[in-house]
Amino acid sequence: EDQVTQSPEALRLQEGESSSLNCSYTVSGLRGLFWYRQDPGKGPEFLFTLYSAGEEKEKERLKATLTKKESFLHITAPKPEDSATYLCAVQAHTGNQFYFGTGTSLTVIP
Amino acid sequence: DGGITQSPKYLFRKEGQNVTLSCEQNLNHDAMYWYRQDPGQGLRLIYYSQIVNDFQKGDIAEGYSVSREKKESFPLTVTSAQKNPTAFYLCASSIWGLKAASYNEQFFGPGTRLTVL
Numbered sequence: 001e002d003q004v005t006q007s008p009e010a011l012r013l014q015e016g017e018s019s020s021l022n023c024s025y026t027v028s029g030l031r032g033l034f035w036y037r038q039d040p041g042k043g044p045e046f047l048f049t050l051y052s053a054g055e056e057k058e059k060e061r062l063k064a065t066l067t068k069k070e071s072f073l074h075i076t077a078p079k080p081e082d083s084a085t086y087l088c089a090v091q092a093h094t095g096n097q098f099y100f101g102t103g104t105s106l107t108v109i110p
Numbered sequence: 111d112g113g114i115t116q117s118p119k120y121l122f123r124k125e126g127q128n129v130t131l132s133c134e135q136n137l138n139h140d141a142m143y144w145y146r147q148d149p150g151q152g153l154r155l156i157y158y159s160q161i162v163n164d165f166q167k168g169d170i171a172e173g174y175s176v177s178r179e180k181k182e183s184f185p186l187t188v189t190s191a192q193k194n195p196t197a198f199y200l201c202a203s204s205i206w207g208l209k210a211a212s213y214n215e216q217f218f219g220p221g222t223r224l225t226v227l
Contacts, residue, residue, distance in 0.1 A: 004152070034215055043116075043200050043218035044153075087153070091214065096160070097168065098143075098216060100152035 006101035023088030114219035133201035142184035
């Protein structure tokens with residue numbers, strides 16, 4: 001069964017304190033792994049797509065990496081405006097659906 | 111501006127009532143999706159459609175119905191058979207990619223919050 005597990009559930013960081021969010025997955029042939037940011041009461045905002053192990057993508061203070069079993073979202077020197085829930089999703093070659101994790105709620109304290 | 115719109119933003123339903131949530135996209139995407147989001151749970155797929163006049167059930171389709179008469183529109187009806195409809199509903203769309211390297215990420219609308227009175 002295709003599954004996605006995100007950890008930690010919640011993370012509090014001081015402004016400037018770098019850290020990483022984890023997304024572990026089991027899927028029958030990965031077609032793509034996707035990261036989204038979701039602010040309270042809003043729809044998820046697309047951040048990155050990763051397709052193969054070893055791939056990395058960067059955007060401002062965020063960097064996503066992918067291995068055969070997990071993905072990390074690294075946040076470097078975060079700012080309060082980075083506070084949000086970060087969602088991870090996977091899509092398998094054999095199916096059409098996305099499978100979402102429950103997210104990591106990030107709070108960055110000034 | 112290209113994007114996905116959902117309406118209304120807030121919706122209240124009385125017991126035994128059917129309600130319809132609107133989703134429109136002008137991204138020229140082939141595929142459209144409906145998800146339900148509850149606190150502490152990941153997004154769960156209700157229905158999806160790859161082409162006009164065709165759609166498939168997701169993991170939690172019971173109590174919901176959809177139509178896809180136009181490429182741009184994918185309305186969701188929450189019927190009285192859905193016993194616990196209070197949730198945040200999200201519509202998404204994507205290019206329907208058949209190749210492994212296709213850019214098939216999903217883009218989401220702003221959501222509709224449905225509350226049962």
